[in-house]
Amino acid sequence: MTDLKNKKILIVDDEPDLRQMIENFLRKEGYFRIYLAGNCAEAIELCHSVKPDIAILDVMLPDEDGFSLLGRIRQFSIMPVLFLSARGEDEDRLIGLGLGADDYVVKPFLPRELTLRLTAILKRVYAPARRESLPIFDLINCTIDLESATVYKNGKEQPLTAKEHALLLKLYESKNRIITSDALCQAIWGDDAYGYENTLMVHIRRIREKIEANPSQPQSLLTVRGLGYKLIVKG
Amino acid sequence: MSSTLRILRGFAGATILISILLLFINFIVGFMITVPQGSLSSAGLVKTVANKLEGSNGAYSLDTQAEKLLKHNHLWAMLINNTGQVSWSYALPAEIPKTYSLTEVAKFSRSFLMDYPVFVWEHPDGLVVIGYPKDSYGKYYLSYPSDFIASIPFILVGLLIGNILLALLFSMLLGGRLIAPLRSLVNGIHALAHEQTVHIKPKGILSELAESLNHASDILKAKNEALKTRDEARFNWIAGISHDIRTPLSMVLGYASDLEENPNLSQEQRKQAAIIRQQGVKLRELVKDLNLVSMLEYEMQPLVNKPMRLAPIVRQVASDFLNNGLDEKYNIQLDIGDEAITVNGDEKLLTRALTNLVQNSITHNPQGCEIHIQIPQGNTDQSLCSIIVFDNGQGIPQDQLSNLMELPYSDKRKHHRSNGHGLGIPIVTRIVKAHGGQLELFSDIEEGLTAIIYLPKNIGTT
Numbered sequence: 201m202t203d204l205k206n207k208k209i210l211i212v213d214d215e216p217d218l219r220q221m222i223e224n225f226l227r228k229e230g231y232f233r234i235y236l237a238g239n240c241a242e243a244i245e246l247c248h249s250v251k252p253d254i255a256i257l258d259v260m261l262p263d264e265d266g267f268s269l270l271g272r273i274r275q276f277s278i279m280p281v282l283f284l285s286a287r288g289e290d291e292d293r294l295i296g297l298g299l300g301a302d303d304y305v306v307k308p309f310l311p312r313e314l315t316l317r318l319t320a321i322l323k324r325v326y327a328p329a330r331r332e333s334l335p336i337f338d339l340i341n342c343t344i345d346l347e348s349a350t351v352y353k354n355g356k357e358q359p360l361t362a363k364e365h366a367l368l369l370k371l372y373e374s375k376n377r378i379i380t381s382d383a384l385c386q387a388i389w390g391d392d393a394y395g396y397e398n399t400l401m402v403h404i405r406r407i408r409e410k411i412e413a414n415p416s417q418p419q420s421l422l423t424v425r426g427l428g429y430k431l432i433v434k435g
Numbered sequence: 436m437s438s439t440l441r442i443l444r445g446f447a448g449a450t451i452l453i454s455i456l457l458l459f460i461n462f463i464v465g466f467m468i469t470v471p472q473g474s475l476s477s478a479g480l481v482k483t484v485a486n487k488l489e490g491s492n493g494a495y496s497l498d499t500q501a502e503k504l505l506k507h508n509h510l511w512a513m514l515i516n517n518t519g520q521v522s523w524s525y526a527l528p529a530e531i532p533k534t535y536s537l538t539e540v541a542k543f544s545r546s547f548l549m550d551y552p553v554f555v556w557e558h559p560d561g562l563v564v565i566g567y568p569k570d571s572y573g574k575y576y577l578s579y580p581s582d583f584i585a586s587i588p589f590i591l592v593g594l595l596i597g598n599i600l601l602a603l604l605f606s607m608l609l610g611g612r613l614i615a616p617l618r619s620l621v622n623g624i625h626a627l628a629h630e631q632t633v634h635i636k637p638k639g640i641l642s643e644l645a646e647s648l649n650h651a652s653d654i655l656k657a658k659n660e661a662l663k664t665r666d667e668a669r670f671n672w673i674a675g676i677s678h679d680i681r682t683p684l685s686m687v688l689g690y691a692s693d694l695e696e697n698p699n700l701s702q703e704q705r706k707q708a709a710i711i712r713q714q715g716v717k718l719r720e721l722v723k724d725l726n727l728v729s730m731l732e733y734e735m736q737p738l739v740n741k742p743m744r745l746a747p748i749v750r751q752v753a754s755d756f757l758n759n760g761l762d763e764k765y766n767i768q769l770d771i772g773d774e775a776i777t778v779n780g781d782e783k784l785l786t787r788a789l790t791n792l793v794q795n796s797i798t799h800n801p802q803g804c805e806i807h808i809q810i811p812q813g814n815t816d817q818s819l820c821s822i823i824v825f826d827n828g829q830g831i832p833q834d835q836l837s838n839l840m841e842l843p844y845s846d847k848r849k850h851h852r853s854n855g856h857g858l859g860i861p862i863v864t865r866i867v868k869a870h871g872g873q874l875e876l877f878s879d880i881e882e883g884l885t886a887i888i889y890l891p892k893n894i895g896t897t
């Protein structure tokens with residue numbers, strides 16, 4: 201992970217104070233090779249001279265807009281780009297991502313939002329080789345290892361079917377929160393998932409048989425009547 | 436098209452009415468002309484004279500009144516007895532013979548006696564003849580077969596019908612000619628009503644009208660363009676302001692949250708920094724809402740429409756509120772009557788509208804309340820579906836309901852909002868309107884607030 205902090209970051213924004221602030225936050229996060237530009241010309245020059253690993257671009261710049269700057273950068277570099285926009289219209293967002301931007305942050309933003317997204321892009325682009333392993337987590341009555349698709353309950357192992365595995369993964373992603381049955385159906389059966397509610401209930405019942413002490417009185421995989429389900433994860 | 440047809444029909448009707456009226460007037464006037472004015476008819480006159488001629492065997496006397504009549508009309512008269520002799524006469528011209536054979540009587544009784552138009556009437560002692568001055572009368576005798584006379588009423592009726600048909604034909608032809616230029620005008624007016632540009636070539640009797648119409652279209656176009664420019668200017672102004680707020684606000688939020696996490700500061704100072712950050716976040720939401728409402732207001736918001744069911748977004752909104760730690764004094768109830776109802780809509784915006792309605796109920800009922808979200812099974816209007824959000828909270832006075840839908844600080848909004856920034860319901864109104872639907876609010880003090888979103892159903896995919 202430490203090598204990510206070595207990455208060279210270019211910040212292009214016409215507001216010097218804002219540039220300064222972003223630099224401060226990034227330095228605090230541990231990044232130290234930070235380059236600042238106030239307009240497109242400076243940015244292009246820096247791109248050539250220091251060859252940054254990632255760029256944070258403002259959409260509104262004094263000489264050109266950020267989208268055309270990205271176009272020019274793309275002629276010689278495939279580095280990831282994160283847009284910073286004060287416009288915030290969805291259309292801008294589409295243009296930005298359509299041009300091959302990696303993410304888009306709307307001003308005003310909290311510093312954490314920006315650093316998290318920046319780190320996520322860096323991880324994705326520069327440390328992709330290692331696949332994230334799937335989680336292992338404890339429920340009240342059992343332990344679930346999604347990596348091996350196994351449930352450990354009372355010293356016994358039970359395999360999970362593909363659908364059960366997908367459901368548990370989705371439930372785990374919003375652990376301790378309600379996830380609607382629609383969202384679950386969509387995750388398992390795709391966009392046109394209307395009419396799968398009964399099938400979903402069947403799968404939920406089978407999961408409960410594997411993970412609950414008493415499947416008819418679930419403690420981990422709760423039904424939220426009329427809405428969906430909630431997976432209670434310990435810790 | 437239908438309006439020109441209506442005009443033509445009215446025109447033909449009027450023509451027929453006028454024709455019938457004219458026919459009647461002709462009959463009446465004709466009748467008045469054929470009845471002789473002033474004096475008696477020739478037949479009447481000769482009858483009078485015959486009746487008033489009294490006496491017998493050569494000694495006759497005419498009533499003075501009848502005599503006056505003869506004199507006044509410059510007539511002469513005679514009585515021919517059964518032997519063909521003139522037995523009495525009055526002002527008889529010298530050239531008139533005194534005796535007549537049967538042939539002669541038959542001849543003159545049908546026509547003229549020595550160029551004098553004469554009329555005859557029978558008398559107990561023979562035949563009374565009255566002579567008019569030469570060239571004062573024409574005498575024609577007509578004779579027809581009797582079945583022709585009998586068919587006269589039918590012929591008259593036939594003639595009448597024929598006339599009406601002919602009148603109809605002429606009126607259609609004439610009306611059609613008149614309507615041809617009218618049709619382009621009518622089409623122009625229809626186009627104008629649909630805000631299309633109109634240009635009609637001015638010709639014929641209605642050219643002035645066509646020019647006025649073209650002018651009206653030009654004015655309308657110019658006004659629309661001016662309005663559009665102004666809307667764009669306003670939209671850009673709001674977008675500009677919100678843009679200009681975003682960058683400084685980024686720094687406020689940034690440094691406030693930085694201070695909030697700074698371990699070198701006292702607990703109190705970090706709390707204050709947290710307040711700055713929280714207020715900054717509020718300001719950020721306000722700027723976002725302002726931008727959204729302005730985009731919806733000036734129709735700059737791109738809708739990403741696709742067929743979507745309503746039930747999932749209702750569940751999603753309810754779940755989001757519950758997941759984000761909804762206070763226990765609020766209770767959200769769902770009542771989904773029809774799972775399958777589908778609309779063609781922008782999922783993000785409709786979710787936003789529903790969220791705003793629920794948030795509105797929460798914000799305005801700090802003491803807590805029950806919030807129901809319903810999707811009713813059917814609707815009176817089959818092409819519409821609805822989502823109902825209602826609470827049992829304190830409600831608002833009925834007369835302030837329409838206010839709620841207007842933007843805060845606009846002319847139309849008389850009362851100022853009590854809490855919240857007042858953009859919540861106006862955003863809902865505009866989102867629903869952008870979907871071709873309608874928002875209705877019902878409330879009164881202590882009666883809760885009911886909001887009904889009507890949306891056009893997505894027909895075809897159900």
